[in-house]
Amino acid sequence: MKITNNHKGPLGLPDGTVLLPGVQSLVQNWEQLKKNSVVQGWVRANILIQGEAATAQTSSSATLLGSSILPTQVELVDGLTVQLSEVVRAAHDASGLSVEDWNRLDEVLREVKLADAIERLRSEAIADVDAMKGGAAGTSDSGEGSDGGGDADAGAGADGVPEDKGVLVAKAKALNIPGVGSHWGVGKLKEAIADAEAKKGEG
Incomplete structure (x- = not known):
């Protein structure tokens, strides 16, 4: 239509x-x-x-063209989500390709570019969250004195950012990793993706 x-x-x-x-x-x-x-x-x-x-x-x-794998709403961090269309626009802008060339991309390659765009958006979101936490910690320290607690809280915030398993699953499928699915753990997904990317680099 x-x-x-x-x-x-x-x-x-x-x-x-x-x-x-x-x-x-x-x-x-x-x-x-x-x-x-x-x-x-x-x-x-x-x-x-x-x-x-x-x-x-x-x-x-x-x-x-968008994705046949990713959800319509993609979680970045702490419940913050973006629409898949925003991810598509970000990936297209970063690619430097025309609309025609983007649409002619191999579907696997396009999924990888979308996954990379999600990671960039997530990094920006994490930086914003850390900046907000840092500002709150600075306000607290100025009123109560510095005892090292602010640094500890900031580290916990960074380490506490949840991995988006859906994005890892999408990237693994885009790399044609056999048997991949939502039943895989985050650690297994990361290891499989790293191995697949290493083999792709050797090829």
């Missing part, structure tokens, strides 16, 4: 596909996506136009 984004900016569909504004795009799995309540709201509000109704410039390259 050809869909036109009638909004001022890009819109991300639940599968991570990004529709650029004012351009009619071919959405392959529209029959499934249009069942989403948010998408239905956009259609009712004429933000998304189906078929040939819009007078927009038609382009098969107006859509950034």
Whole structure:
């Protein structure tokens, strides 16, 4: 189905596909996506136009392909999540590729780039959290004196950041690691990914 984004900016569909504004795009799995309540709201509000109704410039390259593995909401740290479409845009921007070249990427390579983008976003989120904790610790120390407790709390905060198993599973699947699944532990996933990347580098 050809869909036109009638909004001022890009819109991300639940599968991570990004529709650029004012351009009619071919959405392959529209029959499934249009069942989403948010998408239905956009259609009712004429933000998304189906078929040939819009007078927009038609382009098969107006859509950034997303992921068939990652969830629609990706957790970064401490319950902070981002939409998959935001991850797709970040990965595309970092790649330096045109929309056409991004869409022509091998699916495995695109999944790896998406996983890398998630790690970058997570690092930024962790830095923000640490900065906030550092500011709170500094305020506490100025009122009570320095006894080393602030440094200990900051270290605990950094070490306490949960690993996003979903991202590790996605990266492992993108590297074609056999048998991988959510039943694997974080340590096993990291070890398998490291081995696969090492073998890929040797090849």
